Structures are given as structure tokens and as C-alpha cells.
Amino acid sequence: MLSEFDIVYVSQKAIKGSAIAEFLASRALEDYEPLNFDFPNKELMCVAATEDYPWKLSFDKASNAVGNRIGAVLVSPNGDYYPFMCKLDFDYTNNMAEYEACIMGLQAAIERRIRTLEVYGDSVLVIYQLKGEWETRDPKLINYRKVVLGLLEEFDDITFNYIPRDKNQMADSQQPWLQ
Numbered sequence: 001m002l003s004e005f006d007i008v009y010v011s012q013k014a015i016k017g018s019a020i021a022e023f024l025a026s027r028a029l030e031d032y033e034p035l036n037f038d039f040p041n042k043e044l045m046c047v048a049a050t051e052d053y054p055w056k057l058s059f060d061k062a063s064n065a066v067g068n069r070i071g072a073v074l075v076s077p078n079g080d081y082y083p084f085m086c087k088l089d090f091d092y093t094n095n096m097a098e099y100e101a102c103i104m105g106l107q108a109a110i111e112r113r114i115r116t117l118e119v120y121g122d123s124v125l126v127i128y129q130l131k132g133e134w135e136t137r138d139p140k141l142i143n144y145r146k147v148v149l150g151l152l153e154e155f156d157d158i159t160f161n162y163i164p165r166d167k168n169q170m171a172d173s174q175q176p177w178l179q
Contacts, residue, residue, distance in 0.1 A: 054157070055074060055075065055076060055109065055114045055117050056117070056119075056120065057074055057109060058121070058163075059072040059102045059105045059119070060098075060121070061094065061097035061098055061101055068087070068088055070085065070086050070100050070101035071086075071101060072084045072102070072104050072108060073105075074105065074108055082108070084104055084105065084108050086104055088100060095141055096140055096141065098123040099126055099141065099147075100144075101121075102119065102130070103147055103151065106148065106151045107151065110151065110155075115156040116156055117155055117157070118159050118161060119161065121160070121162065122162070122163055122164060122165040122167075127160050127162040130148055130160045
């Protein structure tokens with residue numbers, strides 16, 4: 001008896017989408033001209049932000065029940081947040097993790113062709129070593145500092161700023177891996 005019926009399942013999203021399409025199609029304009037999506041410069045990958053307001057980068061490490069992770073947040077001049085995170089799969093010290101987080105954030109900024117950057121971190125040691133105010137003596141950190149210094153060549157202007165851990169809410173609030 002069921003062979004007499006043709007049962008078809010349609011998801012609710014599909015119905016909503018088709019209803020919207022039918023609604024828009026019923027109100028098409030006769031003098032409609034489609035938008036021109038021809039972009040004159042095919043090589044352009046990003047548009048630089050105004051130089052008055054630099055991009056900001058906040059980096060941090062986190063340890064919780066899920067594991068140990070690092071994260072960074074790029075903030076555009078107009079306030080858009082771009083979070084990044086990574087799990088470290090090797091033995092490391094807290095300062096090594098802070099350097100790893102900083103390097104990840106700097107690489108993300110370089111990939112986006114950001115040339116002016118304010119960097120914020122809550123590790124006194126890492127920030128002051130990168131500012132050149134403290135000497136890097138730990139053999140485990142010397143190569144990390146060298147990597148960061150190499151990345152700095154990609155920027156026109158970059159500053160490193162210490163922010164106390166309880167004030168480093170930008171990284172903490174934008175990182176779901178910290179909760």
C-alpha cells in the first residue's frame with residue numbers, strides 16, 4: 001500500500017531558501033543591471049588599513065583540562081577580531097609557549113600583509129627580551145628570539161607592549177580555547 005505514496009523529505013532550511021528565492025524572483029525588476037564584479041587589479045590580495053590606526057596583536061598561552069594551547073588575536077584598525085589558536089605537541093616551558101604564541105601571531109600578521117603592528121603580551125620576560133631591554137640567557141629561548149627578530153624585518157613599524165595578565169582580556173575573551 002505504501003507504493004501508492006511518494007514521500008519526500010525536505011529540510012526546513014531548503015524550504016526557507018526556496019521561499020526566499022521565489023519571493024525575490026517574483027519581484028524582479030525589468031531594468032535590473034547586475035553588479036560588476038570585475039576587479040581591476042587581480043594581484044591585489046588585501047587592502048591596507050589606514051596608517052593612523054595600527055593593527056594590534058595580543059598573544060597568550062593557556063592550560064586547562066583540554067590541554068595546553070597557545071593563541072593570538074589580531075585586531076584590525078576598525079575593531080574586527082581575528083583569533084588563532086594551536087595546540088603544542090612537545091615539551092615546553094611557559095616562556096617557550098609565550099614565544100610560540102607571539103610567533104604564530106606575527107606570522108598571521110605577515111600573511112595578511114600587515115606592516116604596522118602593536119604587539120601586546122602578558123609575559124614580562126618575553127616582552128622585555130623582544131624590546132631589547134632584557135638579555136636572553138636561557139638557551140631554550142635564544143633561538144625563539146632570533147626567529148622573532150627575523151620576522152620583524154617584514155614590518156615597517158612594530159612595538160612590543162607589556163600588559164598585566166589581569167588586563168590581557170583581549171586575548172582571553174576572544175579565545176574559546178581558554179574557557
